């Protein structure tokens with residue numbers, strides 16, 4: 423019999439998962455998985471629980487929580503040679519990864535995907551060989567917003583918590599930092615508002631930020647926003663919402679497998695929404711590192727839809 427380990431964050435999103443646990447366990451058992459679970463108790467616990475699950479030879483780990491929990495599970499799994507498959511039940515506030523791969527946001531439907539069993543190898547990013555990310559690495563003052571939003575505030579307010587914090591941070595956040603960013607054979611040197619190194623197309627709820635991101639091509643989408651004023655910044659953010667920022671002069675938009683950042687100032691890196699360490703930093707794309715349960719039919723359907731829309735436009 424196959425074995426599944428559920429690792430869930432009882433505090434993520436609106437704290438709703440726990441009461442559904444018995445039915446989730448029952449459905450996985452019915453689907454042929456001997457299933458056990460672990461509730462995380464603090465930051466870093468999901469990584470330790472995932473490492474333990476790999477050592478105990480589980481066939482599958484189901485991460486239940488937001489992007490932070492998924493990041494921790496992927497971090498625990500990624501260090502091993504033989505890695506179990508990973509499923510996701512999104513229960514967070516933003517759920518960027520789930521959004522990018524079209525995993526539905528109801529427990530039942532997300533579980534349907536896992537039980538159906540379609541998987542796909544996806545890329546994983548690693549910073550300085552030991553900090554992992556599955557969605558994005560970012561730097562620049564404005565990107566620090568995500569981890570300055572207290573967990574309780576996210577539980578009560580959901581995504582609104584980010585907007586409130588954003589407005590509060592606005593005057594100090596819109597600030598450029600001198601950086602040297604090497605990406606594959608190229609270099610950008612100058613004042614940077616922020617850079618994003620994305621694995622998927624969906625970041626902070628912006629689904630069109632990297633519209634051509636491919637989940638398993640071994641490449642990051644690198645977006646560098648050069649120094650600009652607050653009005654330009656707001657204008658560019660609204661362009662990014664519509665996906666029309668790619669050719670703007672203030673934006674560098676490239677694909678790269680390796681990105682390194684150095685600075686004479688201070689750059690804190692944000693990995694999947696949490697603080698991940700400071701520059702200097704080297705980001706490497708680990709091609710097709712983790713096998714994830716995803717709704718392949720739905721992904722194809724959306725891809726075809728997008729192709730049709732862009733042909734019509």
Ligand SMILES: Nc1ncnc2c1ncn2[C@@H]1O[C@H](COP(=O)(O)OP(=O)(O)OP(=O)(O)O)[C@@H](O)[C@H]1O
Nearest residue numbers: 434435462463465487488489490491514515516517
């Ligand atoms: N029992 C716990 N109490 C407090 N914090 C926890 C606990 N378990 C895990 N955490 C931490 O909470 C962080 C955020 O959790 P998670 O990503 O699941 O939810 P979220 O913050 O609501 O969603 P999102 O990341 O999508 O905004 C995790 O990275 C982890 O470090």
